[in-house]
Amino acid sequence: MDIEDIKKELEQDPENADLNARLGWEYEKIKDYDSAVRHLNKAIENGFDAGHALIDIARIYENTGRYSEALGELGRASGLKADSLEIQMSLGRLCRETGDYAASGKYFKKAYEAVPAEDLFLKNKVLNEMEISQKKTVLASKVRGFGVNLSNKCDLRCKMCQIWKTPWDMPRKTIDEIIKLFPYIEVVFWQGGEVFLLDYFRDLFRKAASFPNLYQVIVTHGLLIDENWARDLTRANATLLYSVDSTEKQTYESIRKGADFDTLLRSIDLVNRHREVPRDKDCHGKFETAMNVVVMRSNYRELERFMDFAEERGFDHLHFLPIENVEGPENIFLNPEPGAAERIETAVSAITARSSGGRVRFYNWLPRINGQKSCCTGPEREKEQSSGESGKRNTACAEQALLCYWPWKHMFIEAEGWVRPYAICTGEYVGNVLDNSLQEIWNSEKMQEYRRSIIENRPQDICDPRCFSGVMSKECLGRSIG
Ligand code: SF4
Numbered sequence: 001m002d003i004e005d006i007k008k009e010l011e012q013d014p015e016n017a018d019l020n021a022r023l024g025w026e027y028e029k030i031k032d033y034d035s036a037v038r039h040l041n042k043a044i045e046n047g048f049d050a051g052h053a054l055i056d057i058a059r060i061y062e063n064t065g066r067y068s069e070a071l072g073e074l075g076r077a078s079g080l081k082a083d084s085l086e087i088q089m090s091l092g093r094l095c096r097e098t099g100d101y102a103a104s105g106k107y108f109k110k111a112y113e114a115v116p117a118e119d120l121f122l123k124n125k126v127l128n129e130m131e132i133s134q135k136k137t138v139l140a141s142k143v144r145g146f147g148v149n150l151s152n153k154c155d156l157r158c159k160m161c162q163i164w165k166t167p168w169d170m171p172r173k174t175i176d177e178i179i180k181l182f183p184y185i186e187v188v189f190w191q192g193g194e195v196f197l198l199d200y201f202r203d204l205f206r207k208a209a210s211f212p213n214l215y216q217v218i219v220t221h222g223l224l225i226d227e228n229w230a231r232d233l234t235r236a237n238a239t240l241l242y243s244v245d246s247t248e249k250q251t252y253e254s255i256r257k258g259a260d261f262d263t264l265l266r267s268i269d270l271v272n273r274h275r276e277v278p279r280d281k282d283c284h285g286k287f288e289t290a291m292n293v294v295v296m297r298s299n300y301r302e303l304e305r306f307m308d309f310a311e312e313r314g315f316d317h318l319h320f321l322p323i324e325n326v327e328g329p330e331n332i333f334l335n336p337e338p339g340a341a342e343r344i345e346t347a348v349s350a351i352t353a354r355s356s357g358g359r360v361r362f363y364n365w366l367p368r369i370n371g372q373k374s375c376c377t378g379p380e381r382e383k384e385q386s387s388g389e390s391g392k393r394n395t396a397c398a399e400q401a402l403l404c405y406w407p408w409k410h411m412f413i414e415a416e417g418w419v420r421p422y423a424i425c426t427g428e429y430v431g432n433v434l435d436n437s438l439q440e441i442w443n444s445e446k447m448q449e450y451r452r453s454i455i456e457n458r459p460q461d462i463c464d465p466r467c468f469s470g471v472m473s474k475e476c477l478g479r480s481i482g
Contacts, residue, residue, distance in 0.1 A: 147412035237285025303347035405478035407450035
């Protein structure tokens with residue numbers, strides 16, 4: 001039942017608690033937060049489970065950066081459901097956001113004690129959140145996310161990519177270590193080279209897909225996806241991230257040398273056909289498709305067409321990334337041409353406006369052509385900016401906020417085995433999988449140094465200047481809510 005159907009039913013029975021709650025949830029989905037809160041409150045007035053609905057209202061306030069109002073609603077919910085794990089976790093996150101790290105640690109501790117020992121995933125997640133709030137530098141919790149470059153093998157020779165020139169294949173011992181960590185992992189990004197060229201990738205993907213809490217993101221040119229892969233992918237908790245650098249056959253094939261545009265379209269259509277097949281009850285999570293666009297001289301004039309293409313072809317999100325590792329004329333950011341900056345800015349503004357409230361979420365990672373370094377201005381950034389309250393802190397007990405959580409949550413393993421906390425970190429490596437186990441790297445001296453420099457608010461010691469310039473979203477710094 002959609003919003004209009006629910007509204008019609010409510011006209012006949014305006015005080016119906018269930019219908020008001022359902023309408024509130026539907027309004028939340030389309031980001032009409034005031035209407036969502038109004039109907040959830042009306043549901044409570046008419047007898048809907050208040051403990052449940054107050055958590056929903058608090059989540060809406062939390063997601064829109066209205067932390068003090070969220071804390072107020074959670075306080076009311078806590079009076080009704082004091083032992084709720086969800087409430088303790090939300091209170092832990094909110095206290096941390098408002099600078100009360102001590103209270104945050106206590107709420108997470110309470111939540112940790114409530115999680116059964118056999119729930120490995122949740123136990124580790126709560127322990128990790130507690131350790132962030134306690135500002136630990138050596139962690140008992142395990143890593144919660146990976147970015148993994150499995151291999152540099154690729155069958156294309158794209159204009160902007162030289163990766164195939166450096167031989168690299170992830171050693172089996174590291175793949176086995178990653179598999180052992182699957183019970184604790186929330187997200188893993190698989191990338192290459194081209195992962196669908198790897199004969200072991202199907203087994204690896206299926207193994208990961210058997211863990212209900214694990215979300216997989218697969219970065220691919222998409223040209224090798226057949227019926228079997230389309231079926232497996234669309235049944236998984238995953239995002240398939242296509243690299244599409246033009247919506248025009250001629251430009252696409254001139255950028256992605258060796259690729260065939262018609263094969264790309266067939267692949268997207270095939271995946272969409274499989275998405276339409278109802279999922280079995282035992283399929284968990286959700287499947288989405290996304291598009292990565294590397295912006296360069298050859299394609300910057302067609303940026304708005306990528307949004308048309310994304311909408312027409314059913315993509316869920318669209319990412320713009322700058323061309324990197326190329327110094328020649330294709331690098332429009334190093335070698336600007338007259339009018340390009342204005343054209344890109346105009347296109348990005350128009351796409352941002354279209355994505356707001358639309359189906360396709362837009363993430364802009366482009367630098368300004370005037371030399372400013374790239375930053376993420378995805379939905380989370382807008383969310384922070386749209387709220388006047390996200391910066392409000394509990395001044396009675398506010399501590400120095402942690403700028404970034406990636407060194408507490410994530411490891412990114414790139415070609416030749418080098419590890420950073422996250423893909424955007426440009427400082428020193430924290431280890432190499434050829435020399436050390438993942439567990440050793442997780443608490444290595446260098447990883448501790450990242451954590452310490454963030455705790456002591458000295459990110460300039462080791463981190464990328466973009467991260468403390470104030471332009472990065474919470475999401476890009478690993479601080480997204482949830
Ligand atoms: S602040 Fe930036 S460079 Fe430092 S760990 Fe976080 S993402 Fe990496």
